[in-house]
Structure formats: C-alpha cells, structure tokens
Amino acid sequence: MKKVLILTDFKQHSLSAAKAGISLCGKLPANAILFNNHFYQPVSAPYAGGAWVAEDFVLLEEDRKKEAFLLEHELQSYTISWPSTLRRPHIERKFGEGDLSTNMEDILHGKDIELMVMGARSGNSFEHLLTGSETNAVINHALRPVLIMPEKATSEFKKVVLATDLNTEDLIAVRYLAALGKLLDFELDIVHVALYGEHDAGEAKIKKEFEAAVARFKHPQISFSEIRGKDTLDRLTRYCEENKSDLLALVHQQHGFFSRLLAEGVTSKVLNHQILPVLVIPANIEE
Structure with missing residues (x-):
C-alpha cells in the first residue's frame, strides 16, 4: 500500500500538517510515516564536557x-470519529540524523511514498516556500510531491489551481x-501564467496542443x-483568493514558472495573509 x-x-505547525496528512491517508487510502530529522552538531574530542554531551x-x-509516540497517539485518536467510508491508516515512526537532504534520498528510495506533507513554520506556505531552508532541502531532493500546509489551513481540497507556463513537462503534473x-x-483549474506584454508568436498553437494533451487524461x-501581470506572483495570489x-x-523544474517564482522572492511580502496550502510537484516525478 x-x-x-x-x-x-x-511543534504546533507540524501537528496541523500531520492531521492534514492523516486525513489524506484516509481518502487515498494510504498508510503514514511520521519522520523526524535532527541535525546533531558533533563536538571535538578535546572538549572537556564530552561525557555530558553524550548524555x-x-x-x-x-x-x-x-x-x-504522543503524536502518533493523538493522530490515532483523531481518526476515531471518522466515518466508515474512510480507512484508518497504520502509522509508522522513523527518525533521521544529520543532513536532511541525504536522509530524504534514503527514505524515498523505492516507490511506496505517494506524497510528502510538512508544515509551514511561519504559518505562511508561500513565504516558507520562498525562504525556508528546510523546505528547499526537501523539494530539491524529493521525487514525490511535497504538500506545504499552513497552520490554519484545511485539507478539504475542492478546487485546485495548477500554475503553468504551458511547458510540456508540466503534463506529467497534470496527469x-x-x-x-x-x-x-x-476540480482542477489549469492556469496559464504569463508576464504582462509577453506574447509568443506560436502561443495559440502551444495552448491548443497543451489542452488536447490534457483532454486525454479524461478528468471530468x-x-x-x-x-x-507585471508581478505574476501577486496576480496569481489574487486569482486564488478571488x-x-x-x-x-x-x-x-529548472526552467519554468516555479523557478521564476523563486527569482521573484522579494515579492513574498505581499503574501503575508496568504494561507493557501501549496503542492510542489517535481518535474521528474516517479510514476
């Protein structure tokens, strides 16, 4: 499975994300892995307090x-009130030491991970996406989608927006x-994001071919x-709100809307009130 x-x-933001992850487990259905990583700073041998450090x-x-253990117990209690239509997931605990990126590669080895879920430490998923070192470490090494959940967001997804520049590599994400x-x-709303005044001579043909490819996925x-807009990030934010x-x-992906969004990181100040969850899908997602 x-x-x-x-x-x-x-921490509290992680608890909210964990509950969102468990809720998704019940709907997919899937089991859950709780993963905590700790970077332990080694101390040189001459340090007199070595024994205390070890302790x-x-x-x-x-x-x-x-x-x-306490988090697992709380999540199990959270599932007790679920309707019979949802499957209560098995919860496994795992721990990592040292570099998060390396540990991510190890734990993602194999194809049983459907999705990764993490909390936005600042309470703002966009801001965390643009500036969080932990988030960047995860998304840069993940071969599976990463869901970044703000503390007060819900995992009841009824309308999903996919931002794209119509790159053919994005079709994997659409599928x-x-x-x-x-x-x-x-409902999936595929939004073509373009800079104001930016027009490609073959844009109409590209859009037609992209939409034809999407139609083959037969999602109703x-x-x-x-x-x-001149500020695509601001415009996209307002679109999602409206x-x-x-x-x-x-x-x-290395080239595309996502990398352009990161380059516009200075505009993250406009997103202080954005509480929308963000799903980052790697262009090289394993199928």
Missing part, C-alpha cells in the same frame, strides 16, 4: 521517541493531479484559465 510521509518537528544526546533521543482529483473529488472537472481556491500546485 502507498504511504504518506509526514515530516514533523513536533544530552541520549536524553534528546528519548525525548524524540516520546514526542513521536498526477487528474488521478489524485478522481480520488479526492476536486478540468478547466483552463489565464492570467497576465476564485476561492483550496490548493495551489506548482511544478518544480
């Missing part, structure tokens, strides 16, 4: 195991979302939209 990997540091490390490990949409029953709730979108999906 597929699994949802839930990254946690046991502190042991205590830290005990605390992590206790926190993970993934179309399949996910059938399981979660959401797909629509197409377009936005243009259309009451529940989730924004972006494709992570």
Whole structure:
C-alpha cells in the first residue's frame, strides 16, 4: 500500500500538517510515516564536557521517541470519529540524523511514498516556500510531491489551481493531479501564467496542443484559465483568493514558472495573509 510521509518537528505547525496528512491517508487510502530529522552538531574530542554531551544526546533521543509516540497517539485518536467510508491508516515512526537532504534520498528510495506533507513554520506556505531552508532541502531532493500546509489551513481540497507556463513537462503534473482529483473529488483549474506584454508568436498553437494533451487524461472537472501581470506572483495570489481556491500546485523544474517564482522572492511580502496550502510537484516525478 502507498504511504504518506509526514515530516514533523513536533511543534504546533507540524501537528496541523500531520492531521492534514492523516486525513489524506484516509481518502487515498494510504498508510503514514511520521519522520523526524535532527541535525546533531558533533563536538571535538578535546572538549572537556564530552561525557555530558553524550548524555544530552541520549536524553534528546528519548525525548524524540516520546514526542513521536504522543503524536502518533493523538493522530490515532483523531481518526476515531471518522466515518466508515474512510480507512484508518497504520502509522509508522522513523527518525533521521544529520543532513536532511541525504536522509530524504534514503527514505524515498523505492516507490511506496505517494506524497510528502510538512508544515509551514511561519504559518505562511508561500513565504516558507520562498525562504525556508528546510523546505528547499526537501523539494530539491524529493521525487514525490511535497504538500506545504499552513497552520490554519484545511485539507478539504475542492478546487485546485495548477500554475503553468504551458511547458510540456508540466503534463506529467497534470496527469498526477487528474488521478489524485478522481480520488479526492476536486476540480482542477489549469492556469496559464504569463508576464504582462509577453506574447509568443506560436502561443495559440502551444495552448491548443497543451489542452488536447490534457483532454486525454479524461478528468471530468478540468478547466483552463489565464492570467497576465507585471508581478505574476501577486496576480496569481489574487486569482486564488478571488476564485476561492483550496490548493495551489506548482511544478518544480529548472526552467519554468516555479523557478521564476523563486527569482521573484522579494515579492513574498505581499503574501503575508496568504494561507493557501501549496503542492510542489517535481518535474521528474516517479510514476
């Protein structure tokens, strides 16, 4: 059975993300892995307090195991009130030491991870996406989609926006979302994002070919939209708010809208009130 990997540091924002991840497990259905990573700073041998450092490390490990046990218990209690139509997932606990990127590669080895879920530490998923070092470490090494959940956001996704520049590589993400949409029953709004005044001579042909390719996925709730503006990030934010979108999906590739969004990171100040979850889908997603 597929699994949802839930990254946690046991803080409040992580608890909200964990509950969102568990909710998705019940709908997919899938089992869950709670994963906590700790970077332990080694101390040189001459340090006189070496024995104390070792003791502190042991205590830290005990605390992590206790926190993970309590979180698992809380999530199991959370599922008790679920309707019989939802499957209560099995929850597994895993721990990592050292570099998060390396540990991510190890834990994602194999094809049983369907999705990764993490909390937005700042409470703002966009801001965390643009500036969070942990988030960047995860999305740059993940071969599976990463869901970034703000603390007060809901995992009831009824309307999902996929921002695209109509790059053909984005079709893999569309296929993934179309399949996910059938399981979660959401409407997929594919939004072509372009800079104001930016026109390609062959744009009409590109749009027609892209829409024809999407039609082959046979998802009944797909629509197409377009936005243009000098500040594409601001315009996209307002579009999501005006259309009451529940989730924004972006494709992570070296060249494309996502990389352009990161380059516009200075505009993240306009997103202080943005509480929309963000799903980052790698262009090289394993199928």
